[in-house]
Amino acid sequence: MIAALRTPEERFAHLSDFDFPVRYLEGVPGYEGLRGAYIDAGPAAAERTFLCLHGEPSWSFLYRKMIPVFLETGARVIAPDLIGFGRSDKPVEEGAYSFDFHRDWLLALVERLELRRVTLVVQDWGGLLGLTLPVDPEFAGRLERLIVMNTALAVGDPPGPGFEAWKAYALATHDLPVGDIIAGGTPHLTAAEKAGYDAPYPDARYKAGARVFPALVPVAPDMPGAAISRQAREWWSNHWNGPSFMAIGDADPVLGPPAMQALRRVIKGCPEPMIVVGGGHFVQEWGEPIARAALEAFEASLDRA
Incomplete structure (x- = not known):
């Protein structure tokens, strides 16, 4: 059993614009005693599913401006909270977290929910993890479309100084100010929205995952x-044939236009990106126009087919 904390439900009672159905995944082999949360909105029998994966140190709350747009299409939307984040249980020891720990849980969630015709929507760690999922043939068979924002494939290349500074800060800051971090790159964030990002963390004991995540990014070839x-890079370059949509918050100092253009060259057939002028790293905070532009691009690709 992994020692973990569970955020009291009352912490989520007054979230700003985030009244979507919440479900819980339990009993996953290897995750005994841990409960993972996910938003499950829209018809269970919908033709398509949007799988929205958040990053660090956010949670599914980040997708509150995109989920309603996806629901307008009649689709189902699944937005999980990674273990250690959001409404999911939070292991208290930093050593409990690893790349495979999160990746395997996501695959278990997809399998348990029997998701089909998936539009994968990713940013930050949602992309570091989510973009590797198609290496699993079962997931690759479920995948239909991609929406990718301010992320990367962490293939073991050395990071820049901006990322190293962020990693050092996160590890050294026991009580990581999550809401302040997200608000720092999102000037239009309201006080209520900032409180929403802080809601999962009553105190520093709940923040082990948020602290350690930057140190888990594979920045050396032999890191987990x-x-x-690297296998995923080959898959996206040579085996992906579906429609893709890329949006870039151009004010992101680490995963902005240069990093995203490099990723675009990896993703076979990825068209020119949407540039969100002034958009920060947490570009889902500009999410409604991104979601609408993505849907329009997907419709246009059908017309050209």
Whole structure:
């Protein structure tokens, strides 16, 4: 059993614009005693599913401006909270977290829910993990479309100084100010929205995952996750044939236009990106126009087919 904390439900009682159905996944082999949360909105029998994966140090709350747009299409939307984040249980020891720990849980969630015709929607760690999922043939068979924002494939390349500074800060800051971090790159964030990002963390004991995540990014070829990320790079370059949509918050100092253009060259057939002028790293905070532009692009690709 992994020692973990569970955020009291009352912490989520007054979230801003985030009234979507919440479900819980339990009993996953290897995750005994841990409960993972996910938003499950829209018809269970919908033709398509949007799988929205958040990053660090956010949670599914980040997708509150995109989920309603996806629901307008009649689709189902699944937005999980990674273990250690959001409404999911939070292991208290930093050593409990690893690349495979999160990746395997996501695959278990997809399998348990029997998701089909998946539009994968990713940003930050949602992409570091989510973009590797198609290496699993079962997931690849479920995948239909891709929406990718301010992320990367962490194949073991050395990071820049901006990322190293962020990693050092996160590890050294026991009580990581999650809401302040997200608000720092999102000037239009309201006080209520900032409180929403802080809601999962009553105190520093709940923040082990948020602290350690930057240190888990595969920045050396032999780090866990690097090898499967290289396999994923090959998959997206040579085996992906579905429609893709890329949006870039151009004010992101680490995963902005240069990093995303490099990723675009990896993703076979990825068209020119949507540039969100002034958009920060947490570009889902500009999410409604991104979601609408993505849907329009997907419709246009059908017309050209």
